[in-house]
Amino acid sequence: MTVYIKKVKYLTQTSINKYISKVGFSLRGEKVVEYDDLKEILPLNRDDIVVDYIGGMYRIFNYMRIERPEYDYPNALEKFYHRKIKAGVLADIFNDDGTIQKSFIKPRLETKVFTGKLIETYYDLIGLNIDRNYPIWISEPINIIAEWRTFVVNHEILAIQKYAGQFGVVYDYDVVKQAVLAWEDSPCAYALDIGLTDQGETVVVEVNDGFSVGFYGLDPYNAAIFLETRWRELTADYFNII
Structure with missing residues (x-):
C-alpha cells in the first residue's frame, strides 16, 4: 500500500x-x-x-x-440547525425594494469561490466576485460564540477539536451524539461542525465530507484512519470495476 x-x-x-x-x-x-x-x-x-x-x-x-453528493446540510440533521436554511441564488437575498435581507451565505458549488459570510449590506458583497444567479446556501443568522469540528467514523465520534470562538465555553455532548445517531445514512467518515450560540444552544453548523478537511489539531494517527475510511468507501466501486 x-x-x-x-x-x-x-x-x-x-x-x-x-x-x-x-x-x-x-x-x-x-x-x-x-x-x-x-x-x-x-x-x-x-x-x-x-x-x-x-x-x-x-x-x-x-x-x-x-x-x-454534497452533504453541507443533510435533512436528517434539520432539527439540530436551530435556524432556517434554504438553497437559492444570490438574487434571493434581495428584497423587492432592493434592500438586503440579513443572511449568512455560502457557495453550493464544488468549486467554492468564497468562504461563508454574513451579509448585511451591499458592502459585504464586495470581493465575492459572483453574479446574482450564483447558487448559494442561505441561512438565518444566529450568534455562534464558539465552534468545534467533530470527526465521525462509522457512526462513532472519533474526536472533537475546537477551531473558533471563545474559550471557557462548552458544547452539549449529548446533543452531538444525538446528531450523529440521527444521520443514519451518513458516509463512513465526515466532519460534523458544531457551534454554541449566545443562548447556550448546541447547534450543527454544517457538514464536511471526509476526503479532505482541516484537522484542527486532530491526532495524526486518527487523521490517517479518518482519511482512509472515507477514501475506501468512495473508491470501492471504481476498483471493483477495473
Missing part, C-alpha cells in the same frame, strides 16, 4: 493538514510518497490512497468517474 500525499509548495495555514496526514500514515507503517502532479501517481492500485487539497481531490474523483 502506498499513500500519495500532495507535496506542499507554499507554507499556508492549510499546509499543516498534509503534514499531519504524512505523520499519521507513517506512524501506521505505510509507505508515503509526495507528488506534484496527478500524472505521477496514475494508474492507482486498489490498496493505494491519495491525499490532496479539495480541488485536487475533485480532479481525482472526476478521473475515476466517482459521483459524490
Whole structure:
C-alpha cells in the first residue's frame, strides 16, 4: 500500500493538514510518497490512497468517474440547525425594494469561490466576485460564540477539536451524539461542525465530507484512519470495476 500525499509548495495555514496526514500514515507503517502532479501517481492500485487539497481531490474523483453528493446540510440533521436554511441564488437575498435581507451565505458549488459570510449590506458583497444567479446556501443568522469540528467514523465520534470562538465555553455532548445517531445514512467518515450560540444552544453548523478537511489539531494517527475510511468507501466501486 502506498499513500500519495500532495507535496506542499507554499507554507499556508492549510499546509499543516498534509503534514499531519504524512505523520499519521507513517506512524501506521505505510509507505508515503509526495507528488506534484496527478500524472505521477496514475494508474492507482486498489490498496493505494491519495491525499490532496479539495480541488485536487475533485480532479481525482472526476478521473475515476466517482459521483459524490454534497452533504453541507443533510435533512436528517434539520432539527439540530436551530435556524432556517434554504438553497437559492444570490438574487434571493434581495428584497423587492432592493434592500438586503440579513443572511449568512455560502457557495453550493464544488468549486467554492468564497468562504461563508454574513451579509448585511451591499458592502459585504464586495470581493465575492459572483453574479446574482450564483447558487448559494442561505441561512438565518444566529450568534455562534464558539465552534468545534467533530470527526465521525462509522457512526462513532472519533474526536472533537475546537477551531473558533471563545474559550471557557462548552458544547452539549449529548446533543452531538444525538446528531450523529440521527444521520443514519451518513458516509463512513465526515466532519460534523458544531457551534454554541449566545443562548447556550448546541447547534450543527454544517457538514464536511471526509476526503479532505482541516484537522484542527486532530491526532495524526486518527487523521490517517479518518482519511482512509472515507477514501475506501468512495473508491470501492471504481476498483471493483477495473
